[in-house]
Amino acid sequence: MSDEEKRRWIKPTTEKPGSGRSITERKVIARNARTESSKKWIERQLQDPYVRKAMDAGFRSRAAYKLLEIDEATQILKKGQRVIDLGCAPGGWIQVALHKGVGEVVGIDLLPVDPIDGARIFLGDVNEPRDVEKVLAALSGPPDLILSDMAANTTGHKQTDHLRTVALVELAVDFAIAHLAPGGSFCSKVFQGGTTKDLLTTLKTHFRTVKHIKPPASRAGSPEIYVVAKGFKGNRAHKGETE
Structure with missing residues (x-):
């Protein structure tokens, strides 16, 4: 597996949550x-x-608190939702979604993820149509929320790292626009200056509200922030129509 494929900074652990260091x-x-x-x-x-x-x-990663804080500020997690988590390893965001009472959760990652009760998790690539089909088929209908905490391995070269991250954000945005249910929401990690101008324009075209947020759990020295888009316009947005 290449560095570009390893989108997560942490490898899944097989130890039981809260059991101390294995x-x-x-x-x-x-x-x-x-x-x-x-x-x-x-x-x-x-x-x-x-x-x-x-x-x-009992959360698998500290990143769980990022989603908890994002949700506290934006209320993107709702009971009964169908949720897809892109780049879900090690599973912390899935745990939070289930904790908040969503109806169905499906995750996908290039890295193996230990099973989580109440969730369907696939080892696969969001770029592969067959893997995408499996993820969508695991839900009873179109997703109401798409999450993405994907991040490319850093090289130390700011421009290269920024371009790699933007590529992953664009991938997640395209996935959301193609598959979200009308009225749905989208949340994705971005870096440095946030979303690019073109990407931000795309989000504003397809969603009613778009905002950036830096949750307290995100380290002060980290360039990461998150973009949250709510109120997906559905088919009308695909046709280029406006409200």
Whole structure:
């Protein structure tokens, strides 16, 4: 699997939520501690209150709190919704969606994800039509909400990293426009200056409201923010009509 394919920063864990550090995790920490950069990463993780909160609450990643905070500000998660999570590993956002009482959740990722009760999770690629068909077929109807926390591996070159991330956001936006139910919502990670002008125009054409949000759980030094679009215009937007 190439770096471009590894869209998630964290590998799924097989340990039970809230069970403390597994033997495997301790071995990984010991191995990573051989380099200064890894030491700094480990120190930051150990000092991060959201990491501890996630472990105590049984969430698979601290990213769960990003979605919880996004939802607190935008109310995108609703009971009974059909939800698709693009780039769902390790499953924290799926856990939050289920916690909020959505009706159906389907996730897809290039990396394997341990099963989550109440969700359907596929190992696959959003670029592959057959994988997309499987995801859509797992729902009883069109999704009401599409989530994407996909992120390309960083290279350290800001322009390259920005272009890679924009490409993933564009992929998620195209997916949402093609498959969302009318009135549906979309939430995706973006970086640096947020969405590009063209992408923002596309979102405003197809959704009634579009806003950017930086949840408190997103580290202050991180360039990530999230775009939330609500009120998908459905078929009328596909035809280029306006309200």
